[in-house]
Amino acid sequence: QSALTQPASVSGSPGQSITISCTGTSSDVGGYNYVSWYQQHPGKAPKLMIYDVSNRPSGVSNRFSGSKSGNTASLTISGLQAEDEADYYCSSYTSWSWVFGGGTKLTVL
Amino acid sequence: QVQLVQSGAEVKKPGASVKVSCKASGYTFTSYYMHWVRQAPGQGLEWMGIINPSGGSTSYAQKLQGRVTMTRDTSTSTVYMELSSLRSEDTAVYYCARVGGVIMGGFDPWGQGTLVTVSS
Numbered sequence: 001q002s003a004l005t006q007p008a009s010v011s012g013s014p015g016q017s018i019t020i021s022c023t024g025t026s027s028d029v030g031g032y033n034y035v036s037w038y039q040q041h042p043g044k045a046p047k048l049m050i051y052d053v054s055n056r057p058s059g060v061s062n063r064f065s066g067s068k069s070g071n072t073a074s075l076t077i078s079g080l081q082a083e084d085e086a087d088y089y090c091s092s093y094t095s096w097s098w099v100f101g102g103g104t105k106l107t108v109l
Numbered sequence: 110q111v112q113l114v115q116s117g118a119e120v121k122k123p124g125a126s127v128k129v130s131c132k133a134s135g136y137t138f139t140s141y142y143m144h145w146v147r148q149a150p151g152q153g154l155e156w157m158g159i160i161n162p163s164g165g166s167t168s169y170a171q172k173l174q175g176r177v178t179m180t181r182d183t184s185t186s187t188v189y190m191e192l193s194s195l196r197s198e199d200t201a202v203y204y205c206a207r208v209g210g211v212i213m214g215g216f217d218p219w220g221q222g223t224l225v226t227v228s229s
Contacts, residue, residue: 003153036215038154045204045222046146046154051215089154093213096168098144103153 004029004090004101011107017078020104022090023071030071034093037066037075040103041086049088050075082108111135113205113220120226126193129223131205138186139163142208144216145179145190147201155201159208160188195227 005023012018022029022037029035035053038046048057050066053073063078073092077084085108090101116130131143145157158169160179167179178191188205202222209217 032213034211034213038216045219046206046216047219048209048215048217051209051217052211057209057215057217091154091156091216097170098156098159100146100154100156 002099004092004099006088006090006101006104008102009105009107011109012077012080013109014080014082016080017076018080018106019077020075020088020090020106022073022075022092022101024073024092024099025071028092028094028099029068029073032093033068035066035068035073036091037064037073038089038091039084039086040089046089077106080108084108111207111218113207113218115203115205115220115223118224118226120228121195123196123227123229125195125227126191127195127225128189128191129203129205129225131188131190131220133186133188133207136207139183142212143179143181143188144206144208145177146204146206146216146219148204148222149198149201152201157190157203162188192225195225197227199225200227201225 037050040046053068054066065076088104112134114132139162144159160167162181181188204222205220206216209215
């Protein structure tokens, strides 16, 4: 199973919005509404930010939103804050296995 | 609150095996599947497999088939991941992560991670 494709890095200034894409195939992202997004700060365990394409777990800021079109899912962070600087990973279910994206480093300028 | 606490760091020689534990608390252990995910130094996340703590059934990543074994002990609410025939490329932080809701959905929460170093 090949990894999902994410941009290696994105950046934005405080207050701006950014979007991270996650491209798969019809066997994973395009085939199921089970895309999730994780935030990982250096030296820490990943944290679930979005599940089932667009749902936010309790306690996650509404500045984080998710969507999907065809084989590409997206994570949008609005009103960027310094604390959002981290690595972000997407993941998709695919027939009794799961696949992650390669990760995107978000830099808040 | 839901908590996953993993065993401590390990150093192993090539060819050896390692067994990492993940003790769950704060919920009904047998009601939620558990994943294992690893992350090599400076690299991304890699899904390793999933176990059903209720019946013990498993599904493993094709890449690790034959080398990975996931088990559970319901009496102590603990899941285990054993990886055999270790090589240097297996050096990574290993995480357990509970299914958040539906089995196919997100992973939440995660354990703190266990560093496994494979070195001669």
